Amino acid sequence: MKRREPLTNTQLLTTIATCIFFVMYFAAMIFMGGGFLKVQQVFDLLNDNAYLIIIACALTIVMIGGGINISVGGVISLTVMACALFLNGTGMQSAGGILVAFLLALGIGLAFGAGMGFLISYLDIQPFIVTLAGMFLSRGLTTILSVNPVKVTHEPFLALVKTKIQIPFLGYVAQNGNLIPAKLEIGAVVALVIVILSFLMLRYVKLGRNIYALGGNQQSALMLGINVRRTRFLSYVISGVLSGLAGFIFLMHKPAGNASVAMRSEMDAIAASIIGGTLLTGGVGNVIGTFFGVMILATIQKIIGLSPLNESWWQDMASGALLGVFILLQSVVLSGREKTRAKKASTPALQKG
Amino acid sequence: MSAVKKAAKKSGGLGQLMIPLVALGILVLFNLIRDPSFFSIEMATNNSGNQVLSGNLISIIDSASSLAIIAMGMTLVTAACGGQDISVGAVGAIAGAFFVKIANTDNGITGGSAILGFIVCVLGTIAFMMFNGTLVAVFKIQPMIATLILFSCGRSIAYWINGSATPQLTSPIIDALGKTIPGIPIPTPIFAVIIMAILLALVFKFTNLRLYTQSVGINQGAARLNGINPTAIKLLSFVILGVCVAVAAVIGVSRLHQLNHKTLLVDIEMDAILAVAIGGNNLGGGKFRLLGSVLGAYIIQMLTTTLYSMSVPPVNVKAYKAIVIIIIVVAGSPVIKNKISTLITRIKAGRLQASAAKGVE
Numbered sequence: 001m002k003r004r005e006p007l008t009n010t011q012l013l014t015t016i017a018t019c020i021f022f023v024m025y026f027a028a029m030i031f032m033g034g035g036f037l038k039v040q041q042v043f044d045l046l047n048d049n050a051y052l053i054i055i056a057c058a059l060t061i062v063m064i065g066g067g068i069n070i071s072v073g074g075v076i077s078l079t080v081m082a083c084a085l086f087l088n089g090t091g092m093q094s095a096g097g098i099l100v101a102f103l104l105a106l107g108i109g110l111a112f113g114a115g116m117g118f119l120i121s122y123l124d125i126q127p128f129i130v131t132l133a134g135m136f137l138s139r140g141l142t143t144i145l146s147v148n149p150v151k152v153t154h155e156p157f158l159a160l161v162k163t164k165i166q167i168p169f170l171g172y173v174a175q176n177g178n179l180i181p182a183k184l185e186i187g188a189v190v191a192l193v194i195v196i197l198s199f200l201m202l203r204y205v206k207l208g209r210n211i212y213a214l215g216g217n218q219q220s221a222l223m224l225g226i227n228v229r230r231t232r233f234l235s236y237v238i239s240g241v242l243s244g245l246a247g248f249i250f251l252m253h254k255p256a257g258n259a260s261v262a263m264r265s266e267m268d269a270i271a272a273s274i275i276g277g278t279l280l281t282g283g284v285g286n287v288i289g290t291f292f293g294v295m296i297l298a299t300i301q302k303i304i305g306l307s308p309l310n311e312s313w314w315q316d317m318a319s320g321a322l323l324g325v326f327i328l329l330q331s332v333v334l335s336g337r338e339k340t341r342a343k344k345a346s347t348p349a350l351q352k353g
Numbered sequence: 354m355s356a357v358k359k360a361a362k363k364s365g366g367l368g369q370l371m372i373p374l375v376a377l378g379i380l381v382l383f384n385l386i387r388d389p390s391f392f393s394i395e396m397a398t399n400n401s402g403n404q405v406l407s408g409n410l411i412s413i414i415d416s417a418s419s420l421a422i423i424a425m426g427m428t429l430v431t432a433a434c435g436g437q438d439i440s441v442g443a444v445g446a447i448a449g450a451f452f453v454k455i456a457n458t459d460n461g462i463t464g465g466s467a468i469l470g471f472i473v474c475v476l477g478t479i480a481f482m483m484f485n486g487t488l489v490a491v492f493k494i495q496p497m498i499a500t501l502i503l504f505s506c507g508r509s510i511a512y513w514i515n516g517s518a519t520p521q522l523t524s525p526i527i528d529a530l531g532k533t534i535p536g537i538p539i540p541t542p543i544f545a546v547i548i549m550a551i552l553l554a555l556v557f558k559f560t561n562l563r564l565y566t567q568s569v570g571i572n573q574g575a576a577r578l579n580g581i582n583p584t585a586i587k588l589l590s591f592v593i594l595g596v597c598v599a600v601a602a603v604i605g606v607s608r609l610h611q612l613n614h615k616t617l618l619v620d621i622e623m624d625a626i627l628a629v630a631i632g633g634n635n636l637g638g639g640k641f642r643l644l645g646s647v648l649g650a651y652i653i654q655m656l657t658t659t660l661y662s663m664s665v666p667p668v669n670v671k672a673y674k675a676i677v678i679i680i681i682v683v684a685g686s687p688v689i690k691n692k693i694s695t696l697i698t699r700i701k702a703g704r705l706q707a708s709a710a711k712g713v714e
Contacts, residue, residue, distance in 0.1 A: 068497075119679070123686040126637075128437070129630045130682065132623055133675040140672020147668055259668070271501055280495040313509035313517075320506025324488075327499065331492040 013277025014289035021292045039170040045298045050187035051250040056269040057198045058242035060290040065235040066215040066282025067127040072243040074138030076262040079105040079247025084257030087154035105248035113240015121232035152255040187249040198287040215282025369633035372685040373648040417654035418542035419601040424628035424646040426597030432570045433590040435638030436496030443507025445618035448602035450511040451477040453612045462524035479595040486591030490584040511614040531607025570638030
């Protein structure tokens with residue numbers, strides 16, 4: 001469809017994000033050294049941000065469809081709290097309890113996704129307001145479940161939390177001569193699988209292509225015979241289920257429920273999607289870019305955390321400034337392309353598209 | 354048949370304010386049934402010995418002041434840019450920091466320093482809002498993304514401006530700004546809302562700003578071809594929002610008697626956007642009504658106060674609030690509206706037919 005162009009906007013923005021990540025990481029390796037020279041550092045970034053990667057994918061899918069979902073953080077806090085309470089309260093001190101908790105997490109996500117998706121796509125209510133209400137509802141339900149932090153005491157689950165995938169050949173040799181293998185958590189693997197699955201879904205499955213068409217131009221999508229309402233509904237259902245899954249992954253990383261879990265993570269996820277090249281207007285975006293967006297944000301945090309400016313307000317200001325640079329860069333690149341296109345548009349073969 | 358058309362037209366004209374008015378009415382009715390004394394207003398003596406009006410109604414209107422003022426500015430930005438500014442809370446913290454930094458001199462807060470502080474606060478806030486506005490209007494970045502930058506670092510900037518401190522403020526001037534002026538029984542923030550509303554109403558009355566803003570919001574290209582400068586209109590909407598945020602921040606600081614960069618106007622961006630939406634304004638830009646947004650702000654505050662007076666724990670209020678919001682937006686959704694209006698048309702047509710049949714008989 002877009003083969004006339006050497007690179008689509010989506011590919012260009014994704015490439016920029018990927019390049020920025022690698023440039024930044026190599027700069028960190030050269031100037032900061034230390035931890036950044038170890039593979040474990042990359043794995044730590046993945047382990048700590050697995051849940052963020054998943055909700056960023058959820059947001060990318062919704063944003064490509066021209067919508068927005070700011071309830072993801074709230075749904076995470078609700079699933080974390082509900083699963084923690086369930087695991088503590090259940091008599092099933094076995095793997096079965098974990099499975100039920102997992103299904104509970106997906107169920108909560110599905111319920112929120114389907115409910116909000118119905119209101120947005122079948123009743124034509126603005127997505128921002130519906131998902132804002134979803135955020136209020138999920139945060140409120142979290143505190144109704146428990147105001148106090150809940151620590152998971154379920155033995156098999158804690159065993160699962162401690163399970164890490166060890167990769168010896170990527171490890172490093174400690175000072176005492178022992179080989180310390182690189183450790184990857186299950187959550188990080190799940191997050192990577194979700195990234196790949198979302199990528200394949202958006203690229204090769206009919207639903208994914210429909211989501212792009214819907215976000216690009218709703219009227220055209222309708223005329224092409226796409227069921228616009230159902231496509232939009234399904235995009236919210238997917239994002240809901242993914243946020244439920246992210247909640248479970250969060251609990252596997254930090255096995256405790258808390259009312260302030262994943263506070264403002266929706267904004268981090270939106271920022272990651274933007275940095276990765278997804279446009280809020282819809283129709284443009286790629287989960288691979290989003291993945292690198294999360295990694296860029298995480299690396300910035302890590303670099304600032306290790307630098308002398310490690311006080312929290314410096315961190316905020318620096319990450320805000322970097323976010324500004326990325327957003328400006330994107331805007332300049334895109335408007336530059338628009339201009340060259342407008343010039344070329346005088347020749348009939350290359351129409352503005 | 355023409356009567357039906359007229360009736361449909363009439364309900365369409367009222368349309369935008371219909372939902373907020375009905376919602377407000379239902380809330381009032383609910384409170385009247387639940388507790389008739391909810392709306393009683395009485396004179397009481399406050400801590401500093403002044404006669405002031407007190408009661409739930411006064412406290413609702415009083416505490417919604419910051420929200421109502423910011424909602425007005427947010428409506429303009431929404432209308433012109435087709436997106437929302439999510440940094441108002443954080444920029445509000447910066448505004449508070451500017452005000453306190455200048456007003457709080459070594460001799461405490463004097464009248465002169467307060468006025469100077471207010472001017473600096475307004476100018477500083479406008480400068481930060483211009484940053485947002487430039488990103489949106491000149492670089493054509495989505496408002497929500499452009500304001501994400503200040504949203505994530507604004508409160509830290511506020512902390513840094515004030516030299517990493519959270520000063521306590523005690524002064525009769527702060528009392529007068531945040532609570533009541535001695536001799537006047539109505540809280541000052543209410544006057545601030547009225548003054549801002551009158552100012553904006555005058556601007557709309559004597560300039561073409563309303564028309565220009567709406568046309569930029571509806572179709573930017575067409576507006577430009579008609580000689581309107583979309584960039585200037587968008588920037589102007591952010592400047593007005595800046596003034597609104599500055600006023601709201603000064604109220605917020607005075608009310609709490611302290612500057613806390615973490616809690617000043619916290620989460621107000623979401624409530625402000627909500628107020629705009631409840632007021633029946635399209636979040637995608639275009640036509641707008643300030644009155645709707647102000648009503649929306651009072652609905653949100655009334656809902657919160659009602660829930661508090663029903664002894665719902667503060668941390669749980671969000672869940673109930675969400676349910677009410679969903680009911681309001683569902684009632685205002687285009688699909689439901691269409692269904693209701695076709696239903697009404699059908700009933701009326703049926704009546705007409707029935708009366709026609711009677712006439713024939």
